[in-house]
Amino acid sequence: LDKGGNLAVAYTAIRLGENGPLLAVGRDLGAIVAIQQRFIEAQHEMERSYWRARQAESRYRLLFQVATDAVMVIDAQTLEILEANQAASQLFDMPPEQLLGRPASFGFERHSRGAIDELLGTSRTTGQPSEIRARLLGKVTATSVAATPFRADAAMRLLMRIRTMDMPGSPADLNATLARLVDGASDGVVVTDSGGRIMMANPAFLKLVRVTTEVDVKGRPLMDWIGMSDDQLSTLITQVRRQGITRRLASRLMSADAGVMPVEVSAALLTEGDQECIGFTIHSVAQPVALSKAAGDELRQAIDRLAAQVGCIALPELMQQATVLLERHFISVAMAQVHNDRDAAAGLLGVSPAHLDLAAANAARPTPESL
Missing domain, CATH: 1.20.5 (Single alpha-helices involved in coiled-coils or other helix-helix interfaces)
Incomplete structure (x- = not known):
């Protein structure tokens, strides 16, 4: 051969x-x-x-756990709430500060409260995570409630995670729903190992840091993009390990194209997976943009020209021209706030990106008041 x-x-x-x-x-x-x-x-x-x-x-x-799960830190002895994230606040329709000090079972139906207390007691006694189904007070939605013990200094804490169960029953439908919710999230979601190196990230984070694929960030320290020093990261991770969650911290996000934007960073321990992981949520904070003198003068001059046409043009037409003028102005302000990110600007204005594309096409034409 x-x-x-x-x-x-x-x-x-x-x-x-x-x-x-x-x-x-x-x-x-x-x-x-x-x-x-x-x-x-x-x-x-x-x-x-x-x-x-x-x-x-x-x-x-x-990623779904980081982005949507309600998380509360419970005192293992008193079973009272010590900390709560924003998702828990939304779930119980109450500011996080008002949740503190309440019994962990307060937001559940009466017949579910005993089961919640038993869940927490079992997890505290055995030192093992446990999970049950329970129903929220005044709501028809069933929830999955999981409790995981961890130690904070000399005290024991319980990480209580609540997830709504109004999702499709089949595994394929469930995975498709999780994928849609994660990929469609507006906030950046990142899962790191215990050392702060990125294991996975959702599309919103990739867009914030201006990279194309998850491969570009996987394995790199999260601090390559978040404006924190190694010491600050170490302190944050220690705090998450001790307290279970951290509330939103003001920071800066540095993108691959050297852009910088203000963000709020929150973190939580993750209870799924074989190794210790930390989930980060990065929320972009729109930064007010001061109107330049030239832009302000241009806007005032355009309004003056419109006002000069009172008596020459009917009010409905004047209002139409004013609407076009103000729409262009507000789009310009929104684009400046988000560093010319079309999708983010559309989100700020409550319109679709296609609407901004149409407005940009129309902007190439002269405005009626300038003719």
Whole structure:
């Protein structure tokens, strides 16, 4: 064979006569070997696809946990709320400060409160995470409530995580829903290891830091983009380990194109996965943009020109021209606030990106008041 290859052959030997020679007849098994090889490769591909699907599911569940789960830190002795994140505030329709000091079961239906207290007591006694289903007070939505013990200095705390269960029942539908919610989140969501290195990030974070794919950030320190020193990061991670969550901290986000924007960073321990992870939520804070003197003068002059046409043009037409003028002005201000990010500007204005595209196309035409 060429290049020292092997050829699979099945031989059949027949003796010709009592003392005669042996006649060996070989059959080429190349086709059968090829089929077997394709079968093995198909099995390997199925295994790879399975593990890719499992990794994707784990990724979305972790990111979803960071982005949407209500998290509260509970005193293991009194079962009172010590800390709560913004999602918990929204779930119970109450500012985080008003949640502090309340019993952990206060926001649940009466018949669920005993189960909540038992869940927390079991987790405290066994030192193992536990989970139950419970129903919120005054709501038909069922929730999954998980409790995970951890130590804060010499005291024991319980990390109580609440997740609504109004999602499709099948695994495929659930994963699709998680993917849609994570990828559609407006805040940047990042999961890091205990050292602060990025394990996964959602599209909103990639957009904030101006990179194309998750590969560009995976394995790199989160502090490459967040304006914190190594000491500050170490302090933050220690605080998360001790307290379970941290409230929003003011910081700066540095993008790949050297842009800087103000952000609020919050963090929480994650209870899913085989290793200790920390979930970060990065919320962009729109920074007020001062109207330049030239822009202010231009706006005033345009309004003066419109006012000069009173008596010459009917009021409905004047209002239409004023609307066009103000729309362009507000779009310009919004774009300046978000560093010319069209999608973010559309979010600030409450319109679609397509609306801004149409407005930009119309802006190329002269305004009626300038004719």
